[in-house]
Structures are given as C-alpha cells and as structure tokens.
Amino acid sequence: MIYLTRRERFSSAHRMFRQGLSDEENMKIYGKCSNPQWHGHNYVLKVTVKGEVDTVTGYFMNATRLRDILQEKVIVKLDHKNMNLETDFMAGKVATTENLAMAIWQELEDALAKEGAILHCVRVEETENNYVEYYG
Amino acid sequence: MIYLTRRERFSSAHRMFRQGLSDEENMKIYGKCSNPQWHGHNYVLKVTVKGEVDTVTGYFMNATRLRDILQEKVIVKLDHKNMNLETDFMAGKVATTENLAMAIWQELEDALAKEGAILHCVRVEETENNYVEYYG
Amino acid sequence: MIYLTRRERFSSAHRMFRQGLSDEENMKIYGKCSNPQWHGHNYVLKVTVKGEVDTVTGYFMNATRLRDILQEKVIVKLDHKNMNLETDFMAGKVATTENLAMAIWQELEDALAKEGAILHCVRVEETENNYVEYYG
Amino acid sequence: MIYLTRRERFSSAHRMFRQGLSDEENMKIYGKCSNPQWHGHNYVLKVTVKGEVDTVTGYFMNATRLRDILQEKVIVKLDHKNMNLETDFMAGKVATTENLAMAIWQELEDALAKEGAILHCVRVEETENNYVEYYG
Amino acid sequence: MIYLTRRERFSSAHRMFRQGLSDEENMKIYGKCSNPQWHGHNYVLKVTVKGEVDTVTGYFMNATRLRDILQEKVIVKLDHKNMNLETDFMAGKVATTENLAMAIWQELEDALAKEGAILHCVRVEETENNYVEYYG
Amino acid sequence: MIYLTRRERFSSAHRMFRQGLSDEENMKIYGKCSNPQWHGHNYVLKVTVKGEVDTVTGYFMNATRLRDILQEKVIVKLDHKNMNLETDFMAGKVATTENLAMAIWQELEDALAKEGAILHCVRVEETENNYVEYYG
Numbered sequence: 160m161i162y163l164t165r166r167e168r169f170s171s172a173h174r175m176f177r178q179g180l181s182d183e184e185n186m187k188i189y190g191k192c193s194n195p196q197w198h199g200h201n202y203v204l205k206v207t208v209k210g211e212v213d214t215v216t217g218y219f220m221n222a223t224r225l226r227d228i229l230q231e232k233v234i235v236k237l238d239h240k241n242m243n244l245e246t247d248f249m250a251g252k253v254a255t256t257e258n259l260a261m262a263i264w265q266e267l268e269d270a271l272a273k274e275g276a277i278l279h280c281v282r283v284e285e286t287e288n289n290y291v292e293y294y295g
Numbered sequence: 296m297i298y299l300t301r302r303e304r305f306s307s308a309h310r311m312f313r314q315g316l317s318d319e320e321n322m323k324i325y326g327k328c329s330n331p332q333w334h335g336h337n338y339v340l341k342v343t344v345k346g347e348v349d350t351v352t353g354y355f356m357n358a359t360r361l362r363d364i365l366q367e368k369v370i371v372k373l374d375h376k377n378m379n380l381e382t383d384f385m386a387g388k389v390a391t392t393e394n395l396a397m398a399i400w401q402e403l404e405d406a407l408a409k410e411g412a413i414l415h416c417v418r419v420e421e422t423e424n425n426y427v428e429y430y431g
Numbered sequence: 432m433i434y435l436t437r438r439e440r441f442s443s444a445h446r447m448f449r450q451g452l453s454d455e456e457n458m459k460i461y462g463k464c465s466n467p468q469w470h471g472h473n474y475v476l477k478v479t480v481k482g483e484v485d486t487v488t489g490y491f492m493n494a495t496r497l498r499d500i501l502q503e504k505v506i507v508k509l510d511h512k513n514m515n516l517e518t519d520f521m522a523g524k525v526a527t528t529e530n531l532a533m534a535i536w537q538e539l540e541d542a543l544a545k546e547g548a549i550l551h552c553v554r555v556e557e558t559e560n561n562y563v564e565y566y567g
Numbered sequence: 568m569i570y571l572t573r574r575e576r577f578s579s580a581h582r583m584f585r586q587g588l589s590d591e592e593n594m595k596i597y598g599k600c601s602n603p604q605w606h607g608h609n610y611v612l613k614v615t616v617k618g619e620v621d622t623v624t625g626y627f628m629n630a631t632r633l634r635d636i637l638q639e640k641v642i643v644k645l646d647h648k649n650m651n652l653e654t655d656f657m658a659g660k661v662a663t664t665e666n667l668a669m670a671i672w673q674e675l676e677d678a679l680a681k682e683g684a685i686l687h688c689v690r691v692e693e694t695e696n697n698y699v700e701y702y703g
Numbered sequence: 704m705i706y707l708t709r710r711e712r713f714s715s716a717h718r719m720f721r722q723g724l725s726d727e728e729n730m731k732i733y734g735k736c737s738n739p740q741w742h743g744h745n746y747v748l749k750v751t752v753k754g755e756v757d758t759v760t761g762y763f764m765n766a767t768r769l770r771d772i773l774q775e776k777v778i779v780k781l782d783h784k785n786m787n788l789e790t791d792f793m794a795g796k797v798a799t800t801e802n803l804a805m806a807i808w809q810e811l812e813d814a815l816a817k818e819g820a821i822l823h824c825v826r827v828e829e830t831e832n833n834y835v836e837y838y839g
Numbered sequence: 840m841i842y843l844t845r846r847e848r849f850s851s852a853h854r855m856f857r858q859g860l861s862d863e864e865n866m867k868i869y870g871k872c873s874n875p876q877w878h879g880h881n882y883v884l885k886v887t888v889k890g891e892v893d894t895v896t897g898y899f900m901n902a903t904r905l906r907d908i909l910q911e912k913v914i915v916k917l918d919h920k921n922m923n924l925e926t927d928f929m930a931g932k933v934a935t936t937e938n939l940a941m942a943i944w945q946e947l948e949d950a951l952a953k954e955g956a957i958l959h960c961v962r963v964e965e966t967e968n969n970y971v972e973y974y975g
Contacts, residue, residue, distance in 0.1 A: 163665070170336050191375035218663050218665045255489035291434065470851055529625055529627070558881055606716045
C-alpha cells in the first residue's frame with residue numbers, strides 16, 4: 160500500500176451558528192467565529208488516497224486525476240463562495256472545520272473508489288494554527 | 296537606520312465591487328472576487344518601521360509595542376470581520392488589497408511616529424501567491 | 432472519530448547532558464547540543480486530540496479551549512525559559528525532544544480528558560529538519 | 568514507542584516513461600512529466616523511525632546519526648543527479664514518486680535496523696502540492 | 704505608487720556549463736551543478752510590478768492578468784522543460800539563476816508596460832536557501 | 840546589478856539585559872526576553888550581496904562561496920552557543936536582534952568585498968513574527 164496526498168486551496172466566507180439560536184446565544188458558543196456579518200479563511204485541503212502501485216505504470220492513481228476530482232467535487236463549490244449560503248454539501252450544517260472535513264469525505268469517497276483509489280484521510284486547515292483530520 | 300518588521304494575521308470576509316454598478320458589471324471587472332455572497336481570506340500583514348538604534352537599549356522600538364499598536368489600530372478592526380461592512384477605515388472603498396494596504400498606512404503612520412518610529416512599508420498578503428506593498 | 436490539531440510555539444534555552452558525567456563525556460554523547468553555556472530553539476508544538484463530533488455544535492472540543500489548555504499547562508512553563516532549570520516537568524530529565532514530548536503528554540492527558548477529548552499525539556519540532564511524535 | 572523524523576532535501580532531474588513505449592505513448596500516460604529532455608524538482612524527503620527511548624540517554628537514535636545515514640544511503644545518490652540515469656536503486660524503474668519512496672525504503676530499512684531503529688515511514692514530497700508516503 | 708507581487712512556480716531541468724570548456728573544467732567552476740546528466744529544481748518566481756492605484760477600480764493591474772502574462776511569457780517555456788535545451792530565451796546562456804532572472808525581465812518588461820504596469824523586480828528562488836533579485 | 844541572497848540558520852541562547860541594571864530593572868525594559876536563566880531561538884539569517892554579473896560565468900559570486908563565508912565568519916560563532924557569553928562580536932552589547940544584525944554586517948563587509956561582492960542587506964529573523972534588516 161502507498162499513500163498519495165494532494166494539496167488544494169480555497170478561500171471562503173463562513174459563519175458558525177446554529178439555526179434556532181439568537182446571535183447572542185451563538186456568540187456565547189462560537190465567539191467571534193459567529194459574527195453575523197461573516198468572516199473568511201484561506202483553507203488548505205489535503206486529501207490522502209491509498210492503493211497498490213501498478214508495477215507497469217509506477218502508480219495507482221495519477222496525481223493530476225486526483226487534482227481534477229478535488230477541483231470538480233469540492234473546490235469549485237467552496238472557492239470564492241460563502242459556504243453557509245452557497246455550498247450544497249454544507250446546507251443545514253454548522254460550518255465548523257470538523258463538519259466541513261466530514262462533508263468533503265462524503266463528496267469524494269465514491270468518486271475516488273471509481274478510480275481504484277481508497278480515500279484515507281481528509282485534512283482541512285483553517286489557519287496556520289488549527290486543522291482537522293477525518294479518516295471515515 | 297535599521298528596519299524592524301512585525302507579522303500579524305487576520306481573517307476577514309470581503310467582496311470587491313463598486314457601488315453604482317450592477318452585480319453583473321462588477322463580476323466583469325472583478326470576477327469571482329465580486330461574489331455578492333462574500334468570500335474571505337487569512338490575510339498576513341507585515342509592517343516595517345525604521346529608526347536609529349539607541350545604543351543604550353539596543354533598539355529604537357520594542358517589537359512588543361509594535362505588535363500592540365498593530366493589534367489596536369488594525370487587527371481588531373479586521374479580524375473575524377466583514378471589511379466592507381464593519382471596518383471603519385475601509386468604508387466607501389473598493390476592498391482591494393491595494394486599498395487595504397494604503398488604508399492601513401493611514402491608520403498607523405501617526406501612531407508610530409509618536410513612538411519615534413518611521414513607518415517604512417505596509418505589506419498585505421491575500422494568498423500565498425499575491426501580495427501588495429505600500430511605501431507611502 | 433475526528434482529529435483536531437492545535438499548533439503553538441515556544442522559545443526555550445536548553446542543554447542535553449546527563450548528571451554524573453563530565454562536560455567532556457556529555458559532549459561525546461550529545462555533541463554541540465551539550466554546550467554547558469546553553470543554546471536554544473523556537474520549538475513548535477502540535478497537539479492532536481480526537482473525539483466524536485457533537486451533531487448539535489459541530490465539534491467535540493472548541494479549538495480555543497484547546498489553545499488555552501496548551502498555554503496554561505505547557506507553554507507558560509517553557510516559553511522564554513531554560514527548560515533544564517525552570518520547567519518543573521523536565522526536572523531531572525535529559526532535555527531531549529523525545530523526553531520533552533513524553534513529558535508534555537503527561538501534563539496534558541488528564542486535563543484534556545476532563546474536556547471530553549482523547550489525547551492522540553504530541554509532536555515537538557525542534558528545528559525545521561527534526562521532529563518527534565509521541566502517541567502514549 | 569516514540570517516532571523521530573528527519574527532513575532532507577535533494578534536487579534531481581527525472582522523466583517518467585516506460586521502456587518499450589514511444590515518446591508519444593509515454594506522453595499520453597504521463598503528460599508533461601514524460602518530457603524526453605528531462606525536468607526536475609527540489610524533492611523533500613522525510614524519514615520517520617521509531618523505537619523505545621533509552622532512559623539513560625533520553626533517545627533511541629541520535630538525530631545526527633539518522634541524518635548521516637540518509638545522506639550516505641540516499642541523498643548522495645540523488646542530489647544533483649539524473650535519477651533515471653545515475654541512481655542505482657532507480658535503475659529499470661519508472662521514476663514516479665511512488666517508486667522512489669519504495670526504493671528509498673529498501674535502501675534504508677536494514678541500515679536503520681543495525682542502529683536499533685525501526686523504519687516507520689518514508690515520505691517524498693515532489694512539489695508543495697504532491698507527496699507520497701510508504702509504510703513498508 | 705503601490706507594488707503588486709505575483710508568485711508562480713516551475714519545475715525545470717538544467718545544468719550550468721560554458722560551451723567550449725570540457726566537463727572537467729565546468730565541474731571546477733560550477734561543481735555538482737555542472738553534472739552533464741542534468742539535475743533540476745522547483746523554482747519559485749516572484750514578479751513585482753508597480754503603478755498608481757486607479758481610484759475607481761482600486762488597483763492599477765488585476766492580479767489575474769499579471770498571472771496570465773507570467774504564465775504565457777515565462778512559465779510555459781520553463782515548466783517541465785530543460786531550460787538549457789528547450790527555453791528560447793536561455794539559448795546560449797549559462798543557466799545560472801542570475802541569467803535566468805535577467806532573461807525573465809527581458810521577456811516581461813514590454814508586455815507589462817502595455818498593461819500600464821512598470822516592472823520593478825524579478826526574483827527567482829532556486830532552493831529554499833538561495834535566491835536572486837533583478838531590478839533592471 | 841543583481842542581488843544574491845543566501846539563507847542560513849543558527850540556534851542560540853541569549854538574554855537581553857544591560858550591565859549595571861538589576862534583573863528587575865532589565866525585566867521592566869525587556870520583559871520575559873530578559874530572563875536571567877536564558878532562553879533561545881532558531882534564528883534565520885539572510886544575507887544579500889550585489890554585483891555585476893560576469894557574462895562569462897553567469898554570476899558575480901558563487902552561492903557556495905557565499906555560504907562558506909557566512910558559515911566561517913558568523914554561523915560557527917553563534918550556532919549552539921550562548922551569544923552573550925560566547926560570541927566575540929556580541930561581547931559588551933545588548934543581545935537584541937538589531938545589534939546582532941549590525942554586528943553581523945561588520946563581520947561580513949570586508950570578507951565579501953574581497954570576493955568582489957558588495958554587502959547589501961543583513962536580515963535576522965528571530966521568530967516567524969519578527970525580523971530586522973540592516974543596510975549599512
């Protein structure tokens with residue numbers, strides 16, 4: 160088994176809040192991350208897939224193909240978007256990095272399996288000091 | 296003369312658009328950066344000041360004091376904010392990195408002069424691939 | 432299960448040596464890292480905790496709370512300190528990165544468990560070329 | 568068990584292609600990475616070893632010794648070389664990052680075992696956006 | 704005046720040597736960088752342009768337009784190429800970072816002037832430890 | 840004129856204090872940086888030299904030669920040392936980054952001139968958030 164990781168980036172607006180709670184209640188839970196006027200980040204996404212190397216080609220999945228799938232399934236839906244309002248796979252969810260990583264996993268798992276790659280890890284970095292990893 | 300640089304970070308939502316133009320016209324000029332639903336970035340701010348080193352203390356301005364001024368004058372007004380809607384010194388301006396760098400210069404110049412430091416450069420990095428520098 | 436990592440930094444002086452050995456003997460084992468006059472590093476600490484995401488809040492532990500615990504339990508005891516002479520949890524230990532990572536684990540495990548977070552990994556980076564990971 | 572990682576760098580020329588195929592056929596499979604005139608990268612190698620910490624010395628393997636083994640067994644054979652033409656352990660292999668990581672594992676496993684260190688992971692980063700990990 | 708910098712990357716093979724000298728003589732001057740079998744790097748290019756901000760648009764040159772010019776004039780001629788053999792603007796020159804930076808300046812100056820931007824600096828980073836800057 | 844920059848690193852212990860003042864008085868001026876038990880940093884040094892490119896060799900100074908001079912004149916005197924107690928060119932000076940940058944300039948200027956290179960800038964980075972530049 161070998162593990163291949165591709166790094167992509169997206170810049171999104173978001174806000175952490177729970178529907179049904181007032182802005183004040185959300186501020187108590189999420190602090191400044193709940194600002195009703197939004198804020199945003201340069202997110203870094205690292206997706207790791209695993210597979211057996213084909214001895215003829217020397218890989219199990221072309222890194223360019225991995226990049227294209229990440230772009231099509233994830234990045235175009237998040238980059239220069241408001242993830243609360245515009246990203247279909249985040250609809251109705253609190254826009255935490257944790258929920259984002261799990262939602263990205265759902266978007267990618269089957270598409271990668273069709274390429275013969277097993278999704279191993281979705282890592283989402285929100286700032287240089289915080290990141291989340293999900294292994295399914 | 297010696298030059299001292301302090302690096303700070305802030306995460307903001309913004310949108311590039313000109314008042315008086317339609318969303319379509321703004322999209323023609325600014326592309327996806329004009330998304331009416333906002334997007335955001337982890338901005339990096341690097342402020343360089345210059346001065347003559349005091350031979351007794353070994354510096355002309357304490358880096359901690361520089362940090363405090365940047366925090367008070369700039370970062371609290373931008374971090375986890377929507378710079379178009381909430382940052383006083385960006386009111387009525389197109390929220391380009393260029394305008395942001397020049398506005399930050401205005402906020403800092405006098406406050407730094409009172410400390411005996413000459414503002415030399417304001418650098419604002421919007422992504423790992425783009426940044427702007429202003430020297431007054 | 433989801434994994435959350437927080438990055439913190441501290442700047443410490445240290446020296447690697449074993450009590451009971453002469454400076455010459457320590458230099459044979461630890462080389463320049465055993466300099467009796469001390470040297471120091473900008474250490475990077477990355478602490479990873481794991482837990483089940485609460486579907487209501489969208490996380491299992493607030494990253495700000497994680498930061499506060501790291502600051503209180505670890506960073507204040509190491510930053511701008513001499514870890515051999517001033518850091519209680521390093522007393523009597525050789526100040527290797529390995530021992531440092533294991534000692535930090537001891538300081539954090541219970542405090543994090545009280546927050547409902549399982550400590551997964553303590554990573555200590557001494558330079559850009561060397562780091563150590565401890566998983567308990 | 569504790570994990571120690573050492574980072575090294577090497578700058579190599581390479582080309583991905585399969586012997587027996589024409590340049591055109593190789594370009595179909597590997598794209599621009601198959602350019603017959605070569606291209607190159609600043610590779611980053613991260614090798615992780617594991618072991619039980621010796622309570623007397625505070626480590627299980629000196630990081631300097633790990634560096635020396637990586638230099639002797641791997642870096643001198645790749646740095647400022649053409650890995651297709653000059654690196655013995657890549658002879659006859661497609662020069663993918665995957666094959667490179669597995670070949671480096673073979674070069675290192677026994678040499679590290681002689682030092683009492685168990686090889687845990689070989690990570691090869693080809694660009695800032697792509698890397699491969701091999702765990703044996 | 705405001706300064707805008709765009710960062711791009713390219714991966715090239717090269718070799719430093721002077722025509723008319725033997726491989727041995729070239730190795731004396733350029734060391735391992737003169738390896739006749741080639742080596743390569745992930746180069747980083749940072750191009751800085753300057754201009755007066757248009758008060759209506761908030762910039763003097765769109766960063767996307769700057770990126771497109773760098774791609775068209777420079778990156779496509781260097782990325783995944785052998786700069787000695789395939790890059791027209793390096794023909795007949797020793798492939799030092801210094802010559803590369805000066806040649807890139809020549810390629811860009813007029814194209815940028817047509818956009819109303821004054822080329823200020825071409826910076827080429829060969830490794831994380833070496834870079835060259837040219838100001839015309 | 841072209842500008843060549845070389846990056847080197849050193850790990851030192853230091854303390855900021857003025858002789859003749861008590862520890863308490865020094866703490867008032869320099870804060871935690873004045874800890875009498877020392878602390879330390881991974882410093883990054885970037886030295887920029889300038890010159891006219893020799894059209895025959897393609898450079899004005901070999902980057903390897905620049906590295907060797909930095910190592911011999913500066914790095915060996917600072918790396919894994921206590922700069923207050925062991926670095927000759929810091930004797931009697933407050934160990935600020937400002938004084939360090941100016942002292943390094945003195946150490947390098949003549950040695951570089953003998954190589955035909957004009958020293959342009961000494962940059963010393965103390966942490967990822969603070970650095971100082973000196974231009975003579």
